[in-house]
Amino acid sequence: TSLPEDIQLAILRTIPGMKEVHIIRAGYGIEYDALVPAQLDATLQSKEIKGFFTAGQINGTSGYEEAAAQGILAGINAALFVKERGPLILKRSEAYIGVLIDDLITKGVREPYRILTSRAEYRLLLRQDNADLRLTETGRRLGLVSDERFRIYMEKVRQLKEGKAWLQKTKISPSSKVQEYLKAKGSAPLKGGVSLDEFLRRPEITFSDLMALAGDQDLSPEVGEVLEIENKYAGYLHRQESHVARMEKLENK
Numbered sequence: 364t365s366l367p368e369d370i371q372l373a374i375l376r377t378i379p380g381m382k383e384v385h386i387i388r389a390g391y392g393i394e395y396d397a398l399v400p401a402q403l404d405a406t407l408q409s410k411e412i413k414g415f416f417t418a419g420q421i422n423g424t425s426g427y428e429e430a431a432a433q434g435i436l437a438g439i440n441a442a443l444f445v446k447e448r449g450p451l452i453l454k455r456s457e458a459y460i461g462v463l464i465d466d467l468i469t470k471g472v473r474e475p476y477r478i479l480t481s482r483a484e485y486r487l488l489l490r491q492d493n494a495d496l497r498l499t500e501t502g503r504r505l506g507l508v509s510d511e512r513f514r515i516y517m518e519k520v521r522q523l524k525e526g527k528a529w530l531q532k533t534k535i536s537p538s539s540k541v542q543e544y545l546k547a548k549g550s551a552p553l554k555g556g557v558s559l560d561e562f563l564r565r566p567e568i569t570f571s572d573l574m575a576l577a578g579d580q581d582l583s584p585e586v587g588e589v590l591e592i593e594n595k596y597a598g599y600l601h602r603q604e605s606h607v608a609r610m611e612k613l614e615n616k
């Protein structure tokens with residue numbers, strides 16, 4: 364749509380049945396100016412002009428989430444700056460906001476920047492199911508998480524701890540109920556008792572299967588989702604976590 368109007372018209376007229384077509388309003392490309400984001404620090408403050416924060420499209424991004432993500436971080440940091448408190452910097456391993464800002468300020472932009480999962484090297488750790496686990500305590504420290512929201516979060520943390528212990532210490536045995544259930548699911552029968560932790564590692568077994576077979580736990584589906592993901596992908600997650608730790612050690616050298 365950035366093509367000249369006469370070219371747009373010529374293209375449209377190649378379409379069968381549209382030989383005589385007229386354009387009432389031609390397509391157009393959106394253009395906008397942007398600052399050089401490499402001139403910002405990780406709080407989105409100008410390195411040159413202290414107390415001047417910018418966020419959104421003006422920093423070379425495109426998109427609603429990109430603008431909102433920077434807006435909240437720049438806003439928080441502007442408030443912290445005024446209050447003479449330490450800055451909020453989110454790491455690449457903590458949040459997509461961290462990836463976005465780090466990319467902007469270290470690499471700059473040549474094209475309008477959009478955040479994509481593929482830009483995050485630690486994307487196995489940056490999941491929807493653990494967003495609250497990653498960021499609620501930071502928000503609480505800054506005074507941005509209400510008592511009610513924090514209570515819900517703490518309850519999730521409690522249930523997760525309880526759920527992890529339950530998976531590790533509870534065994535499931537090859538009772539006829541279990542074997543029939545497995546047969547109906549097309550899963551191999553149990554040869555002996557196994558921990559729920561190990562049982563859940565079967566690809567076809569979900570957390571709700573555990574609840575159906577052995578569940579007397581009061582765990583929310585949300586908590587079940589985290590437990591299931593952390594169980595099934597444990598190997599990959601641990602590898603990524605140790606990579607994060609190694610990189611942090613190098614960065615802090």
Ligand SMILES: Cc1cc2nc3c(=O)[nH]c(=O)nc-3n(C[C@H](O)[C@H](O)[C@H](O)COP(=O)(O)OP(=O)(O)OC[C@H]3O[C@@H](n4cnc5c(N)ncnc54)[C@H](O)[C@@H]3O)c2cc1C
Pocket residue numbers: 393418419420421424425426427428430
């Ligand atoms: C046609 C179109 C379709 C799009 N579709 C999508 C989409 O589907 N999904 C998506 O994620 N993104 C989409 N985008 C991109 C997205 O809309 C923008 O990247 C995003 O809204 C930018 O937000 P922002 O807050 O950085 O800037 P803006 O929303 O442009 O806000 C800047 C504000 O600053 C105000 N302003 C400017 N100068 C001054 C001044 N001197 N004093 C005071 N105020 C001033 C402006 O009036 C404006 O309100 C689309 C963009 C366009 C143009």
